[in-house]
Each structure stands twice: as C-alpha cells, then as structure tokens.
Amino acid sequence: METKSRSEKAVKNVTMGLLSKAVVLVLGFIDRKFFITILGEELLGINGLFSNILLMLSLAEMGLTNVMVLSYYEPLEKHDYEKLSSLTAFYKKIYNTIAVVIALIGVILIPFLKYIVKLENPIENMVLIYLIFLANTVFSYLFIYKSTILTADQNGHIVTKTQMKFDLLRQVVQIIVLLVFNNIISYLVVKIMFVLFNNLYLMRCVDKTYPFLDLKHAEKLSKSERKNIASTIKSGFIYKISSVLLNGTDNIIISALIGTVWVGMIANYDTVITSITAFIVIIFTSLTSSLGNLNVSAEPKKKMEIFDVVLFAGFWIALIVVPCCCIMMDDLVALWLGEKYVLDDGILYAKLGMMYLSCTLNPIFSFREATGLFRKTKYMIFAGAIVNIILSLVLGKIMGVSGVLFASIMAMLVTYIWYEPVVLYREHFDSSPFIYFGKHLVNLIKLVSVVIIATILVDWLQANNWIMLFVKASFCFITVFALSFILMFKSREFVYIKRWGMRVLVKKNGKRGELS
Numbered sequence: 001m002e003t004k005s006r007s008e009k010a011v012k013n014v015t016m017g018l019l020s021k022a023v024v025l026v027l028g029f030i031d032r033k034f035f036i037t038i039l040g041e042e043l044l045g046i047n048g049l050f051s052n053i054l055l056m057l058s059l060a061e062m063g064l065t066n067v068m069v070l071s072y073y074e075p076l077e078k079h080d081y082e083k084l085s086s087l088t089a090f091y092k093k094i095y096n097t098i099a100v101v102i103a104l105i106g107v108i109l110i111p112f113l114k115y116i117v118k119l120e121n122p123i124e125n126m127v128l129i130y131l132i133f134l135a136n137t138v139f140s141y142l143f144i145y146k147s148t149i150l151t152a153d154q155n156g157h158i159v160t161k162t163q164m165k166f167d168l169l170r171q172v173v174q175i176i177v178l179l180v181f182n183n184i185i186s187y188l189v190v191k192i193m194f195v196l197f198n199n200l201y202l203m204r205c206v207d208k209t210y211p212f213l214d215l216k217h218a219e220k221l222s223k224s225e226r227k228n229i230a231s232t233i234k235s236g237f238i239y240k241i242s243s244v245l246l247n248g249t250d251n252i253i254i255s256a257l258i259g260t261v262w263v264g265m266i267a268n269y270d271t272v273i274t275s276i277t278a279f280i281v282i283i284f285t286s287l288t289s290s291l292g293n294l295n296v297s298a299e300p301k302k303k304m305e306i307f308d309v310v311l312f313a314g315f316w317i318a319l320i321v322v323p324c325c326c327i328m329m330d331d332l333v334a335l336w337l338g339e340k341y342v343l344d345d346g347i348l349y350a351k352l353g354m355m356y357l358s359c360t361l362n363p364i365f366s367f368r369e370a371t372g373l374f375r376k377t378k379y380m381i382f383a384g385a386i387v388n389i390i391l392s393l394v395l396g397k398i399m400g401v402s403g404v405l406f407a408s409i410m411a412m413l414v415t416y417i418w419y420e421p422v423v424l425y426r427e428h429f430d431s432s433p434f435i436y437f438g439k440h441l442v443n444l445i446k447l448v449s450v451v452i453i454a455t456i457l458v459d460w461l462q463a464n465n466w467i468m469l470f471v472k473a474s475f476c477f478i479t480v481f482a483l484s485f486i487l488m489f490k491s492r493e494f495v496y497i498k499r500w501g502m503r504v505l506v507k508k509n510g511k512r513g514e515l516s
Contacts, residue, residue, distance in 0.1 A: 044264030245385030312493035346402030384415030
C-alpha cells in the first residue's frame with residue numbers, strides 16, 4: 001500500500017469530496033425541478049416520507065460502519081493483514097444478516113403505511129413504490145463490509161470519486177426516464193440499478209487495492225475480540241437509534257400531524273440547505289480517519305491543538321453559509337420552483353439553526369468517531385432523541401411545521417450538545433471544557449452581527465430574474481466573507497491554517513519540480 005502523510009490524504013479526501021458534492025448538487029437542482037413539474041407535490045412528499053421511514057429501518061445497521069472504521073485503525077497502522085482479513089470476514093456475516101433483517105421488518109411495516117401517509121388524493125402503486133425504496137436500502141448494505149476499509153485507510157477519495165461518477169450518471173438517466181416514461185416507478189428502478197453498480201465497482205477497487213484480504217481462509221476473531229466489538233456495537237447502536245430519532249422522525253411526524261404534502265415542501269429547502277451542509281460534513285468526515293490515526297499516536301496537547309483548528313474552521317464556515325442562506329434562500333426558491341413554494345420565516349430560521357449546529361458541531365462529531373467517544377456519551381444523545389419526539393408532538397400541535405423543526409434544536413441544546421465536549425476535553429485533552437463554551441458564545445455573537453449587517457447591506461437588491469439572483473448572491477457572498485474575515489483573521493487558528501496551507505503548497509510545487 002502506498003504511504004502518504006495524514007495531511008496529504010486529508011487534503012485529497014476533502015478535495016474529492018467537495019468536487020463530488022458540487023457536481024451532484026447542480027444535477028440535484030435540475031432533477032428536483034423535473035420531479036416536481038412531472039410528478040407533482042404529492043409524490044415529492046411520498047419520496048421524502050419513505051426516505052425517512054427507511055432511515056428508521058437503518059437502525060438494524062446499529063451504527064456498525066463507525067465501529068468497523070474504528071476497529072480498522074490499529075491493524076492498518078501496524079500492517080496486520082491477517083487481522084484485517086479476519087475483521088472483514090466477520091463484518092461480512094453481520095451485514096448479510098442486517099440486509100435480511102431490514103427486508104423482513106420493511107415488509108412487516110406495509111399495513112401501517114395508511115396511518116402515516118396523509119394525502120387528499122390516493123397515490124397509485126404506493127406499496128410498490130415503498131417496496132422499491134426498501135430494496136434500495138437493502139442493496140446498499142450488501143457490499144459495505146469491503147468498501148469501509150478504504151475510508152479507514154484514509155482513501156475515502158476513492159469511495160467519493162466512484163460515488164460521484166455513478167451519481168452523475170444516475171441523475172442524468174433519471175431525468176431522461178422522467179421525460180420518457182413520466183412515472184416514479186421507472187425513476188426509482190434506475191436508482192436501485194446504480195446503487196448496485198456503485199457497490200460492485202467499489203468491491204473491485206478494494207480487491208485491487210488490498211489484494212492481501214483473504215476472506216475465505218481468514219481466521220475467526222477470538223472470543224475476547226468479538227466481545228469487545230459487540231460492546232462497541234452496543235454503544236454504536238444506541239447512538240444510531242438516537243441519531244435516527246433526532247433526524248429521521250420530523251418528516252413522519254409532519255406527515256401524520258399536518259400532511260404529507262408538507263414533507264415535499266420542506267424537502268425543497270432541504271435540497272438547498274442539506275446539500276450545502278453536505279459539503280461541510282464532507283470536510284470533517286474526510287478528516288475523521290486522519291484524526292483516528294492522530295488519536296492513536298499523539299499527546300493530549302497536540303490533539304487539542306488540532307481540534308481547535310478544526311473547530312475554528314467549522315465556526316468560520318458557519319459565519320459564511322448561514323448569513324448567505326438567510327438572505328438568499330427565499331429568492332432562490334421563488335425563481336427555481338415558484339412563489340408558492342416559499343415557506344414562512346419560522347421554517348427557514350429553524351433550518352438555518354440546524355445548519356449552524358451542523359457546521360459548529362461537526363468537529364466534535366469527527367473526534368467522537370475518531371476516538372470512540374460515543375461509547376461514553378451514548379445515553380445522553382438517546383435522552384436528546386426522546387426529548388425531541390415529545391417536543392415535536394407538542395410544538396407540532398401548537399406551532400405547526402416550524403414547531404416540529406425547532407423541537408430538534410431544543411432537544412439537542414438541553415442534552416448532548418453540552419455533554420460531549422465536557423467528556424472530550426476532560427478525557428482526551430486534559431483541559432477545561434469552559435474554553436469550548438466560551439468560543440461558542442463569542443462566535444454566536446459574531447454570527448448574529450454578520451447576519452444583521454449583511455442583510456442591511458445586501459437586501460435592497462431585487463433578485464427578480466436569474467441574472468439578478470447571481471448578482472445579489474455574489475454581492476452577498478463577498479460582503480459576508482469580508483465581514484467574517486475581519487472578525488476571524490487575527491486568531492491563532494487562522495495563522496496555523498495559513499502556515500499549514502503554505503507548507504502543503506510548497507511540498508506540492510516541490511514534487512512538480514522533481515518531475516519536470
């Protein structure tokens with residue numbers, strides 16, 4: 001296997017991840033426009049609802065992917081190929097079982113769909129549509145036991161590059177299929193086909209990159225090793241339940257309480273916000289394997305130094321994307337889909353609140369996965385999930401859609417958002433967590449200031465066509481970036497990032513010089 005530094009691999013993973021999302025995002029906008037125009041709002045709502053139901057079914061996966069990645073770090077570091085083969089063979093058996101369990105539970109849920117879907121007009125072939133969604137979820141688990149080793153070995157760019165190619169082709173073919181056949185069944189069948197193609201291709205990549213993996217002759221893991229993995233899976237399972245209850249129940253509750261059409265309406269905003277957030281998540285998830293390697297070899301002081309830099313990056317990204325989305329979102333949706341798809345400010349602010357938390361909490365999440373922190377904080381996030389469901393039902397009745405969305409933020413704030421940093425700082429950094437909370441408070445004040453000032457400076461521009469939308473968006477970004485730069489550029493972390501960037505550039509230019 002080729003040896004590269006953590007920095008080189010991290011840069012490569014982040015770069016490929018961002019490029020992938022950029023390509024898929026553009027086609028995603030086009031795809032959604034065709035979907036709404038040809039299939040309508042109700043099928044858009046069904047699409048979002050069934051996606052959430054299948055997210056609930058993914059509980060059967062028990063957070064195993066994170067456990068796999070964590071267990072691969074040490075044998076990869078030591079080049080223990082026999083151990084890697086044993087682990088991969090063990091996970092293969094588990095994932096095959098998971099696929100069967102998900103399929104069975106999914107079929108059992110069919111009679112209950114009528115209690116969740118709330119539409120004025122019944123949808124034809126609703127059960128068939130649901131079964132196709134179910135098949136897509138089941139197929140996605142068939143080969144993951146192999147491709148995960150790429151992520152653990154800081155070669156996530158291979159997974160991302162493959163995913164980008166197949167997503168690009170899939171969305172093009174899906175748009176063509178919509179235009180030709182004008183139905184959701186063919187649209188979803190195309191999606192399943194590309195999931196299979198993607199997984200099969202990744203399996204071949206793993207076989208070529210790691211030829212030493214021998215699953216047929218791999219030795220069984222010892223009883224103590226299996227027991228240790230089972231204990232980690234238990235912690236991961238609780239985290240998985242909690243994550244799904246926090247992020248996967250909103251659409252189900254909105255559909256049952258308010259109406260399935262609203263799921264589709266919100267999904268339009270999610271297409272924008274979640275896509276932008278996905279760019280941000282890629283940056284941090286691409287770093288997770290490097291952080292896992294760092295956790296094995298570095299002292300607490302060095303770990304905290306790197307964490308502060310990653311945290312700073314998350315704060316700065318939030319200072320840019322949240323104000324820009326706050327100012328531009330309604331204009332974009334109005335031009336893209338039409339005025340009737342513009343939702344009230346309460347829904348937008350709730351979505352932006354989640355976006356801010358995603359930006360600023362991803363450093364914590366990355367260190368959580370890299371250090372195995374979830375084993376010690378699992379019950380707190382589960383408490384947050386329970387609080388979220390209770391608040392969603394109560395606030396949904398009182399405030400409607402925005403109440404359900406704000407419930408998630410409130411549940412996070414009163415539970416694990418404050419608890420995880422406490423454990424991380426005390427057990428991994430040997431430091432006080434109050435430093436972390438102080439930074440959060442200061443940066444939240446900065447965010448509010450940037451939103452207010454940028455709105456005053458930008459909002460006078462009228463984006464009544466695509467050219468003016470581009471002009472306003474460009475002016476908005478320049479204004480927000482300038483304001484955020486003024487607030488952040490003097491920090492110690494900024495100096496660190498600037499020096500690190502210069503070292504990477506010098507190193508790359510040096511290599512080019514050697515080759516020329």
